[in-house]
Amino acid sequence: MNDMTPVAKTTTVKDWESDQEVRWCPGCGDYAILKAVQRTMPEIGATPEKTVFVSGIGCSSRFPYYMETYGFHTIHGRAPAIATGVKLANPELDVWIITGDGDALSIGGNHTMHILRRNLDCQILLFNNEIYGLTKGQYSPTSRVGTRSPSTPFGSVDRPASPCSFALGSGARFVARGIDVHKNLPAVLKAAHAHKGASFVEIYQNCIVYNDEVFAAFTEKAKAQVNQIWLEHGAPMLFAGATMGLKLNTADLRLEIVNVEGGDWEAAGVIRHDQTNKGLAQMLIDMEIENGFPVALGVIYNHPRPTFERALWEQNRAAAEGKTPDLQKLVAKGQTWQVEKQPHEI
C-alpha cells in the first residue's frame, strides 16, 4: 500500500476488468482470487492508472493481463526485483506482485527473501497450489512429501517449504493467509493493502487439474469449521463455532487446544490474538492439521516499520540537498590542468 491521498473518484468492480479473455482452466481457483482482487480495489479507493500488477511466470502470473491497470508479466521468479525497480522509480505507484509457489519459493526464492527484508511497500500475493501447473504437474517446493507427479512417479521425498514461515524468517512485517474461494479473502487483501510495507499473503489455491482437493482437509465444508481458525487482532483465538480455542502452555511455550464450555473462553484459558507478536505468529504458522491443529488464517502478523523506498528517497533527498546539479562542473571535477598550444604550432 502507499501514500496516495484518497481520491474522490470511486470505481466499480467492472472498472478493474480488462478486455482480455481469461485463460485459466475452468474451475481454477485463480478465477475466485481474480474476482476477490477486483472486488477489493474499489473498496480500498484505488485508482487504476496508479496501480501496477507485476507477476513472474506460472499460471498465477497471467493475472496482470486481466486487470484494467498497468501490468508487467515478467520472467520466472523475478517479479519482486522488477517491482522493486518500479516502486523505487515511482513510489507513488501502488504495486501488487502476483506469484506462485514455484515462482516465489523455488526459482525466485532469493528475490522473495530480499524484498521482504527490505520491506518495499507492496502487496505480494502468493498463490500456493503445491504444484507446477503451467509445466503440467511436477511437484513444487511446497508439495507434501510423497507427492506423485510426472517428475516424482514414486512420490517426492524432500520436505516442503512453509511460505509464511519463510516470509516471517525473511523479516516480513505483514504475513497473512487466505483461501481462493473463501468470503474472507477480500478482507485479508484489504488489510494487506492497509499495511505500509511488504505485505505477504499466502492464498491456498486449488489446482483443479494437477492437484485437485489438496487442501480439502480444511477447505471442505464439513471440515472447515474444526480445521480453520480465522484470526483477528485482539480477539480470542476461537474456532469450531467458538467451542474450541488456543491456549498458551506457559510451561513448555507451546500452543494447545482447549474446549470452551458455554462460551467462557477466559475460563478455558484461551488467549487473544496479538498481531504484533512475532513469536506467536511463528507458532500459529506452524500449526498443522496432522498434529491436530486448525490452519491459521487471516492476518497472522502485522507489525509495520519504515519502508525501503521511503528510506531510500529520504537519503537521496538529503544527499542532494543544497547541491545544484551542474554537468560542466561535474566533468571538470578534481584537479585539472591547462595544456597550452603546442610550441611548434606557433
Added chain:
Amino acid sequence: MATAAHQLTPQEASAQPPAENVVVRFAGDSGDGMQLTGGQFTLSTALAGNDLSTFPDFPAEIRAPQGTTFGVSAFQINFGSTEVETAGDAPDVLIAMNPAALKVNVGQLKDGGLIIADEGEFGARNLAKAGYETNPLEDDSLGRWQLLAFNISQLTLEAVKPFGLGNKEALRCKNMWTLGLALWMFDRDRQPIVDWLKAKFAKAPTLAEANIAALNAGHAYGETAELSGFLKQHHISAAPAEPGLYRTVTGAESISLGLVAGTQLAGLPMFFGGYPITPASAILHHLSRLKEYGVTTFQAEDEIAAIASAIGASYAGSLGVTSSSGPGIALKGEAMGLAIMTELPLVIVNSQRGGPSTGLPTKTEQSDLYQAVYGRNGDAPMPVLAARSPADAFDCAIEAVRIATQFMTPVMLLTDGYIANAAEPWRVPDMSRYAPFPVEFLETVPEGGFQAYARDDKLARPWVKPGTPGLLHRIGGIEKANGTGNIDYSPSNHQLMTDLRTDKILGIADHIPEQEVTLGDTGGKLAVVGWGSTYGPISQAVRRQRLKGRDVHHIHVRHIWPLPKNLGVLLRSYERIIVPEMNTGQFKTVLRDQFLVDAKPLNKVSGQPFRISEIEVAIEQALA
C-alpha cells in the same frame, strides 16, 4: 584497391612513439629497506625477461633522522618489453612508505600515475615531520593521480604475528609485504625472492619465515582485494595533447559521468541496479555519490535482480542502467530478452575480464563480444557499443543512452578491466556542445486510439509511464501482437514481430556516424581493424609502421552492432585485413559473416594487453 605509398602527415612525422615501459619508484625512510626492496624487484624483473634500468636514490646520511624529508631513500626502476635505455624520467608508480617519501617524490609522478601509500605511517607526527599541514591522503591534493592507501604497517604486523617478533623487528618486514604487492601487480614470480630470503637469513630461520610470510601476505592482499595489474604497456597516449583543460579519468569514472550526462541530455532520472563484481563495481561506487543528478543506485541481491530492477525502473519512466562483468552478464541474459521483448530502454555496461567462468577477474580480455551480440535465447537483437579508452568511454556512454531511449531498446556498452581501472588524461568536454535528445513520454491518447506497440518512423514503440490516465496497458515477455501488444502466438505475428525487432535494431545504422579511418587513408594494402581497448597498441603500431613507409591503415570500430553502414565498402578497399583482438577471433568472425571479407585474426588471450611490437610484427608479416 591499392594506392601509392602514403604521405606522412606533419603530426605523424613529429610524433615520438612512447616506449612500452613502466617506471616504478619505491620510496621510504632510510630504515625501511627500500634499496633492498628495489634490488629484489629488479632481480625478479630481470628473471621475467624485461629489459630494465635502475636508479637507486638514497640519502647521503647513513642514518638521517627518521621520518624527515632528507631521510627519504628511493629506488627507481624502469622496465619494459622494448629497449630501455634510461631509468625513466617520471615514475608511473610511486610506492610511498611515509609522508616524507610522498612529499619528496610525488611531484615527479606522471599525471594519472599510481600512488601506493602506507596510511599507517600517516599519523600527526610523521605528517608534521614531513611538513604537511593536512593529511594528503585525505584532502584533494593528490587528485591528479590514482591513490591506493592502506595500512601496510598493520597488515604486516598481522602477517608476521605467528613468529613472535618484537614490534620493531616485525615492522621491518614491511618492505617485503610491499614487494609482495608489487610482484602481484606486475605478475612477477615470488620464488627467487623466497630463495634469496632463505639464504640471507640462513642463521635466523624465524626471520626468513617472517619475511616470506610478509611477502606472501602482500601478494595475497593484491589478489584478494582484486587490485588490477597496472597495465602500463597499454597506457599510451595516442596523439599529442590538444590544447585545453585536462583532468585524469578512469574508465569507471568516465562511464559514470557519461551515463549522468546522457540521462541529463535525455531529461530522465537514472536508476542504476548493480551487484558487486570485479572489475565493474567502481561504476556503482561512483554513481552512488551523484544523487543530485537524479541518480538512484540500488545494490541488488544478485545480478538478475540488478537488471530486473533496472527494467522495472525503465518501465516506470527512469532510465534503467545495470553493469557487470562476464559472469554477471551471463546471469542477466534472460532479463535482457525481456527488455528486448517489452521494448524498454536499458543500458548494460559490461566490463569484460578473462573468462570463461570466474576466469581471470583482474585481467583484461575482449572475449564477451559473441555474448554481447549473440548471447541470448531466441532472435534477440541488441545494439552493442565498445569504448576504446577511459576518455572515449564518456562519449560511448552518452551514445548508449541516446540509442536506448530513441529506439526503445536495451543497449550493451562493452569496456574491459583495463579501461575500467586505468586512468588517463582527459580533455574536459564542453557540455554545451552536446545536443540534447529529450525523451517524450506518451501522455495522451493519440489520434486513432492508443496502442502499446504502435511504431514511429524508427520502429520504436511509445514509452508510457504507469500513472498516466487513459493509457493503461499490460506488457510482458510473451509474444505480443504488433500494435495492440496483446498476447499473440499466431505464426504470422511471430514472424512479423521477429522481423520488426531485427529491422528496428539494424535501422539504427541510419542514425550513427559512418566509419572513419582512424589513422591513414581509405583504400590501401592493409587495414588493421580493432575495437575496444586494443586502440592504444594498434594505433601506435600502425603509426610506427607508417613512419617506416608501410601502406597500413587503422580502423577502430565503436559501433559493434549494428555495424556502420559504410564499413563493408570501406573494408573492401584494402587488399588485406587483420583484426587484433584479446580473444580467439570474435570480431573477425562477425566481420567475415557480415561482409564476406577475408579478415585475418591476430589473437592474444594471456590476460595482458597487446604489445606494440606484436602488432608491428603482424603488420610486417601481412605485408610480406
